[in-house]
Amino acid sequence: MNPADQENCLSCKAPLSASAFDAPAESGEGLPDWLSSLQGAGDLEEGLPSEETPAPPFEPGFDLGEVQIPDWLSTGTAPEEPTAEPAEGGLPEWLSGISGVEEANAPESAVPEGEAEADWLSSLLQDQPPETPTAAEPPDWLKSDEKTPSPFVGEGPDWLSQPEAEEAPAQPAFAGEIPDWLSSLAGEESAEQPPAAEVPAAFEIPPVQEPEVESSGQPSVPDWPAAEPEASSEQPASGASAFILDEQETASSEVPTPSGDFLTGLPDWVSQVGADQGDVDDSAGEGAQGLVQGELPTWLEAMRPVEAAAPVTPYEDVSGADVVAAGPLAGLRGVLAAEPDALQPHKPTAYSIKLRVTDEQRARVALLEELLATEDKPKPLPATPLITTQFVLRLVIALALILPILWLLLADSQLFKPPQPAEMPGVTDLHNQIAALPIGSPVLVAFDYEPAFAGEMEAAASAVLVHLTERRANLLLVSTSPTGPVLAQGLLAKLNQQPEGTKEPYRNYANLGYLPGGVIGLLGLAANPAQVLPYTLEGLYVWDQSALQGINTAADFSLLLVLTDNPETARSWIEQVGPTLQEKATPLLLATSAQAGPMVYPYYAARQVQGLLSGLAGGTAYETVHAAGGPASGMWDAFGASILVSSLVILLAGLGSALRKSVVVENKLSTENEKKEQP
Amino acid sequence: MNPESLTALAEPIGLVVGFLLTLMVLSYIIGDNPLFRLAIHIFIGVASGYAVALVFYNVLYYQIIVPLLSNSSGSMGLVVPALILFAWLLTKSSTRLAHLGNPLLAFLVGVGAAAAIGGAVLGTIFPQVSATATLFDLESVAQEKLVGHFLSGLTILIGTITTLAYFQFGVRARGESLTPSRSPLITNVLAPAGEFFIAVTFGVLFAGVYAAALSALIDRLAFLLDVIRHFISFG
Numbered sequence: 001m002n003p004a005d006q007e008n009c010l011s012c013k014a015p016l017s018a019s020a021f022d023a024p025a026e027s028g029e030g031l032p033d034w035l036s037s038l039q040g041a042g043d044l045e046e047g048l049p050s051e052e053t054p055a056p057p058f059e060p061g062f063d064l065g066e067v068q069i070p071d072w073l074s075t076g077t078a079p080e081e082p083t084a085e086p087a088e089g090g091l092p093e094w095l096s097g098i099s100g101v102e103e104a105n106a107p108e109s110a111v112p113e114g115e116a117e118a119d120w121l122s123s124l125l126q127d128q129p130p131e132t133p134t135a136a137e138p139p140d141w142l143k144s145d146e147k148t149p150s151p152f153v154g155e156g157p158d159w160l161s162q163p164e165a166e167e168a169p170a171q172p173a174f175a176g177e178i179p180d181w182l183s184s185l186a187g188e189e190s191a192e193q194p195p196a197a198e199v200p201a202a203f204e205i206p207p208v209q210e211p212e213v214e215s216s217g218q219p220s221v222p223d224w225p226a227a228e229p230e231a232s233s234e235q236p237a238s239g240a241s242a243f244i245l246d247e248q249e250t251a252s253s254e255v256p257t258p259s260g261d262f263l264t265g266l267p268d269w270v271s272q273v274g275a276d277q278g279d280v281d282d283s284a285g286e287g288a289q290g291l292v293q294g295e296l297p298t299w300l301e302a303m304r305p306v307e308a309a310a311p312v313t314p315y316e317d318v319s320g321a322d323v324v325a326a327g328p329l330a331g332l333r334g335v336l337a338a339e340p341d342a343l344q345p346h347k348p349t350a351y352s353i354k355l356r357v358t359d360e361q362r363a364r365v366a367l368l369e370e371l372l373a374t375e376d377k378p379k380p381l382p383a384t385p386l387i388t389t390q391f392v393l394r395l396v397i398a399l400a401l402i403l404p405i406l407w408l409l410l411a412d413s414q415l416f417k418p419p420q421p422a423e424m425p426g427v428t429d430l431h432n433q434i435a436a437l438p439i440g441s442p443v444l445v446a447f448d449y450e451p452a453f454a455g456e457m458e459a460a461a462s463a464v465l466v467h468l469t470e471r472r473a474n475l476l477l478v479s480t481s482p483t484g485p486v487l488a489q490g491l492l493a494k495l496n497q498q499p500e501g502t503k504e505p506y507r508n509y510a511n512l513g514y515l516p517g518g519v520i521g522l523l524g525l526a527a528n529p530a531q532v533l534p535y536t537l538e539g540l541y542v543w544d545q546s547a548l549q550g551i552n553t554a555a556d557f558s559l560l561l562v563l564t565d566n567p568e569t570a571r572s573w574i575e576q577v578g579p580t581l582q583e584k585a586t587p588l589l590l591a592t593s594a595q596a597g598p599m600v601y602p603y604y605a606a607r608q609v610q611g612l613l614s615g616l617a618g619g620t621a622y623e624t625v626h627a628a629g630g631p632a633s634g635m636w637d638a639f640g641a642s643i644l645v646s647s648l649v650i651l652l653a654g655l656g657s658a659l660r661k662s663v664v665v666e667n668k669l670s671t672e673n674e675k676k677e678q679p
Numbered sequence: 680m681n682p683e684s685l686t687a688l689a690e691p692i693g694l695v696v697g698f699l700l701t702l703m704v705l706s707y708i709i710g711d712n713p714l715f716r717l718a719i720h721i722f723i724g725v726a727s728g729y730a731v732a733l734v735f736y737n738v739l740y741y742q743i744i745v746p747l748l749s750n751s752s753g754s755m756g757l758v759v760p761a762l763i764l765f766a767w768l769l770t771k772s773s774t775r776l777a778h779l780g781n782p783l784l785a786f787l788v789g790v791g792a793a794a795a796i797g798g799a800v801l802g803t804i805f806p807q808v809s810a811t812a813t814l815f816d817l818e819s820v821a822q823e824k825l826v827g828h829f830l831s832g833l834t835i836l837i838g839t840i841t842t843l844a845y846f847q848f849g850v851r852a853r854g855e856s857l858t859p860s861r862s863p864l865i866t867n868v869l870a871p872a873g874e875f876f877i878a879v880t881f882g883v884l885f886a887g888v889y890a891a892a893l894s895a896l897i898d899r900l901a902f903l904l905d906v907i908r909h910f911i912s913f914g
Contacts, residue, residue: 391710398708401893405900451726455898456891482730485737513737519794520787531757535741565891575802576794594894595887598880606810608802615887616894638897639890646889 397649404641409634416640418633424621426590426604426612431625433559433587433611434467440508441558442548443473444529446573447488448480453565453593458491459631460619461563461591465495467626473558474547475509478533480521480569485513485537510542519572526554526580555584563591567599574603587611591618691909698906701899811835838876845873 318334329335357365408415421428437443445468449457468475477488489511496505512533515521524532529551530543542548550556554577562573570590581588589611590600597614604612613622616639619632703718743765747758764783771780814832817825847870850859860866 394710395708401896402900405897406904409897409901409904451722453891453895455902456894459894459898482733483726485733486729513741514733516734516738518791519798520791523794523798533742535745537737539741539745571803572798575798578802593887594890595884597887598883602807602810606806608806615890616897617890635894635897635901638900639893642893642897643890646893 400645400649401642404645405638408637408641411637412634413637415637418624418636419617419621421621421625424614424618425601426609426614427618427621428625429604430464430589430591430611430613431467431622433589434464434471437468437471437473437558439472440547441471441473442476442551442556443468443559443561444476444478444554444557445488445509446478446480446560446562446564447484447491448569448573449484449487449563449565449593450481451483451487454487454490456593456616457563457565457591458494459616459635460593460613460622461491462495463619463623463626463628463630463632464561464589464591464613465491466628466630467622468561469495469506469508472508474545476529476542476548476557477509477511478515478525479513480515480518480572482514485511489537510536510540511538512542513537519576522572522576526577528552529554553583554580555582555586557586559587559589561589561591565593565596567592567596570596570600570603574600574608578608589613594618694906694909698903701903705899811839837872841869841873842876843873844869845877 316334321334323333324330324335324337327337329337421431445465475492477485477492479485479488492506492509513536515525515533517524521532530548534543535541543551554560560573560577560581562570564570564573570592574588578588587610588608590604590609591613592600592615594615594617597612597618600609600612600614603609613619616632616635619630620636623630623633700718700721703714706712707715743758743761747755747762767783768780770776771784811832813819814828814835817829820828844865847861847865850861852859861870
């Protein structure tokens with residue numbers, strides 16, 4: 001707190017009295033920067049009035065040099081004087097509020113905002129003087145104001161609204177207090193600038209407020225009311241509205257600071273001063289009284305911004321903290337790093353991808369690779385000796401078979417007794433059936449054997465065919481095998497060349513060729529042979545011949561002879577054609593290979609086949625019955641010798657195998673015995 | 680060269696070719712060799728070619744085309760449906776139209792199966808069962824053949840029963856605690872007896888096959904001697 005006789009503030013060096021506020025003679029000289037800039041910023045003030053509060057009306061005859069010191073200036077130059085005297089003085093309430101604002105703003109530059117608010121609240125709650133400052137003596141400038149009519153009689157401020165002529169008598173009383181620079185400024189601005197722009201500029205004398213005003217009993221008005229007009233721009237300004245505490249912080253934050261561009265942050269309520277002058281005058285006076293006499297209600301006490309009034313944050317020693325090394329906060333100490341270590345780019349750790357393979361696994365891999373490598377390579381066959389035991393044995397057996405056969409064939413001997421017909425079942429019946437054929441009877445002969453068995457089948461069936469030719473039978477040759485027709489043709493051609501055959505070539509036959517369809521073909525042949533096989537291999541239609549007249553089914557033939565090496569083929573003939581033949585008791589005769597004889601014998605035993613001949617033995621027996629030589633008889637000695645050799649080979653092989661086995665067993669036993677004897 | 684000369688040369692040429700081919704086949708005695716394989720290939724090729732020529736000439740031509748060209752009413756009634764079925768069956772050769780031939784193939788298979796089954800039942804099973812039963816009809820047998828006929832019938836009966844018992848693999852549970860097993864009678868008596876009959880049957884079949892092979896060998900050796908004699912006599 002400054003002493004009473006102090007002209008300038010000890011803390012902020014602001015002039016505390018009007019004399020101390022005398023400006024230097026020359027404009028701009030010794031003037032604070034903010035004020036000097038204010039002069040130059042007069043242009044900027046044009047149009048600056050708030051959009052919500054219209055600027056005071058412009059009066060062309062205004063002259064600052066002649067008018068009273070504006071109230072804004074008075075509030076700035078005489079802070080220690082009571083500024084509000086709503087009852088007596090002509091100073092309007094809003095001006096006293098402004099002074100209060102100025103008073104609050106002055107220390108605001110030196111103390112924290114919260115502290116300032118605490119001061120005003122404390123003064124409001126505790127230092128509220130029982131009496132209003134109306135009893136105080138007004139300053140000189142106010143006195144002069146008393147002599148003149150209230151500036152707020154009209155709509156605008158007195159210093160703006162009063163004409164220059166009327167202000168002339170009062171000028172001397174105030175002239176001594178007006179600085180020269182202000183006078184000159186007034187003279188200049190009166191001609192160059194509108195007075196509305198001057199009003200805010202006049203408020204740029206803030207720091208002259210003295211906190212001691214509070215000590216004089218004048219309640220300190222906080223800075224937040226400065227924003228009150230803006231917040232309640234739509235409401236008439238009043239003293240009561242300045243105590244809306246819930247807007248206190250907002251208002252305090254909007255108080256313009258003494259900076260170079262403070263004009264831009266000029267509150268709107270300043271602009272409304274002129275417009276609301278009359279209303280504010282009355283309402284402010286009433287509000288001021290209410291403030292003086294009232295007490296802070298409990299609810300307002302409860303809403304006291306304790307946090308705002310709290311002291312500054314405790315000091316934290318960050319000297320030992322780390323200094324941020326990277327990022328936008330680089331160089332700062334005690335702050336959280338913007339780029340923690342986890343986000344720092346760094347080279348990833350390299351891990352080895354090499355497999356850990358043991359020696360055993362390596363060996364297995366090498367073995368597998370070797371197998372795969374050698375898999376594609378052709379493996380050479382083991383070199384076998386040209387002459388092996390098996391080769392020798394095979395050659396010996398072959399020679400043992402071939403040499404006797406060749407010798408017996410060349411010798412044309414009769415060493416082995418031919419088989420008798422009584423010993424061969426079916427041969428006699430076969431011979432009797434053929435012998436019973438009428439001369440020239442139609443006979444159906446099936447050549448159903450393969451070329452591999454032609455030697456056996458031709459030898460076995462030659463005597464039968466010779467017998468048929470002797471009976472002058474009309475032979476119709478068929479085959480269910482594709483190779484059958486050519487075999488039939490070849491056999492008949494051979495029979496014609498045999499010296500034992502008929503003297504003249506036998507032409508009384510027709511080769512009907514191949515019968516397709518298997519069992520279905522046989523069934524069709526049994527039902528209608530002329531329809532199934534109408535033409536011969538030469539393309540002749542033989543069914544219209546006289547010998548074949550009246551043959552509609554297979555049963556119409558005099559005899560059916562089947563030459564086959566396959567028991568299945570024989571069974572097909574028996575099953576498919578046999579029932580048809582039984583209708584007219586047509587005999588079915590079979591001449592089969594030796595391998596098929598045992599399989600077809602049951603049919604002969606069951607009388608489904610009336611005659612049977614099997615293999616070379618059956619053919620020889622037939623030749624014996626027929627009492628005529630033939631190929632079968634010529635081969636019988638060779639056949640017997642080969643059978644004998646084969647039997648001997650089988651016997652010797654069996655004996656050798658048994659002997660070898662016994663020797664092996666004996667050697668094994670002897671070895672075991674030797675092992676037992678030798679510990 | 681006139682055809683008669685060709686016919687006259689066909690026989691000695693055929694003899695030489697047959698002689699060489701026979702030697703090539705018999706060369707298998709010393710092991711598998713190219714000559715044997717060449718003879719086998721020649722035989723297969725000639726047989727196949729002859730079969731194709733025979734089927735086309737003997738079947739397609741003389742059993743379908745010639746009757747169709749003869750224009751006889753009886754033949755047309757069978758040939759025209761045969762041609763339709765023939766064309767229908769050719770669809771099986773196309774993978775896209777193969778399904779169209781399924782009905783025809785089903786007809787053929789069905790008819791073939793019916794013919795085979797019918798023939799087996801009526802031509803084999805019933806007559807064979809009847810023949811086996813008549814073996815014990817001793818009244819129709821002469822007195823001097825009575826024992827042999829009875830023993831033959833008894834052997835056939837035992838062989839049939841034991842052979843069927845050998846192929847009886849069914850088991851039956853004989854008690855709650857015992858596992859299912861074959862009858863001891865079947866396992867210990869009938870099955871071994873059936874196995875004996877089967878072995879004898881296979882032995883007889885092998886003997887027949889071996890006899891047939893020996894007959895073929897004798898025939899080929901006789902052919903070689905005849906050829907040699909033929910050329911020697913000409914010489």
